Amino acid sequence: EVQLVESGGGLVQPGGSLRLSCAASGFTFSSYDMHWVRQATGKGLEWVSAIGTAGDTYYPGSVKGRFTISRENAKNSLYLQMNSLRAGDTAVYYCARGYGEDLGAFDIWGQGTMVTVSS
Amino acid sequence: QSVLTQPPSVSAAPGQKVTISCSGSSSNIGNNYVSWYQQLPGTAPKLLIYDNNKRPSGIPDRFSGSKSGTSATLGITGLQTGDEADYYCGTWDSSLSAFYVFGTGTKVTVL
Numbered sequence: 315e316v317q318l319v320e321s322g323g324g325l326v327q328p329g330g331s332l333r334l335s336c337a338a339s340g341f342t343f344s345s346y347d348m349h350w351v352r353q354a355t356g357k358g359l360e361w362v363s364a365i366g367t368a369g370d371t372y373y374p375g376s377v378k379g380r381f382t383i384s385r386e387n388a389k390n391s392l393y394l395q396m397n398s399l400r401a402g403d404t405a406v407y408y409c410a411r412g413y414g415e416d417l418g419a420f421d422i423w424g425q426g427t428m429v430t431v432s433s
Numbered sequence: 434q435s436v437l438t439q440p441p442s443v444s445a446a447p448g449q450k451v452t453i454s455c456s457g458s459s460s461n462i463g464n465n466y467v468s469w470y471q472q473l474p475g476t477a478p479k480l481l482i483y484d485n486n487k488r489p490s491g492i493p494d495r496f497s498g499s500k501s502g503t504s505a506t507l508g509i510t511g512l513q514t515g516d517e518a519d520y521y522c523g524t525w526d527s528s529l530s531a532f533y534v535f536g537t538g539t540k541v542t543v544l
Contacts, residue, residue, distance in 0.1 A: 359521050361533040374531035408477055418525045419468035419483035426477055
């Protein structure tokens with residue numbers, strides 16, 4: 315079964331750090347671009363980062379310089395290192411697989427992991 | 434703040450049809466493929482449409498997608514109570530602030 319499972323969420327103080335993990339199974343992980351998407355409670359989806367098969371990385375301005383996406387193909391794992399966390403980073407974080415002609419669709423999603431930034 | 438605009442809500446009776454618009458610009462929809470997602474309460478999003486109008490395996494043909502210029506549309510026919518959910522469009526964006534953007538989201542209510 316094709317599956318993504320996130321872990322690592324929790325409560326962290328403002329200014330703190332957290333590392334999220336996403337374990338992939340059921341497909342050739344190294345052959346796919348991977349993404350992180352977040353959703354604050356009651357709000358819409360927000361793209362957070364992407365990593366290509368060659369290790370190229372992309373971020374929106376809201377997290378650039380604070381978040382780092384990485385992958386370890388030997389372990390079929392995706393990571394998101396989050397530093398200098400702010401209250402506005404509080405959300406459910408999903409990992410997702412890139413798909414489609416321009417890899418701009420996300421066909422497999424994890425169940426999400428909750429990150430709460432609060433003192 | 435999303436650069437893709439969707440209506441906050443749409444509604445219709447069971448069996449009827451609804452359409453959801455997604456309005457963008459030449460930096461996103463105008464030059465990229467659009468995908469659509471369904472998010473049932475308390476669950477992760479699910480891919481409904483990719484590459485503007487293609488359906489992944491297992492998605493019924495009641496769901497359809499189209500694109501024209503800088504706008505895209507999701508159509509749902511034969512509306513069912515199980516279709517009550519939030520729907521989002523998404524696409525790449527060539528602006529400096531973000532590489533990928535989602536729509537503002539639309540709540541579909543089955544009356």
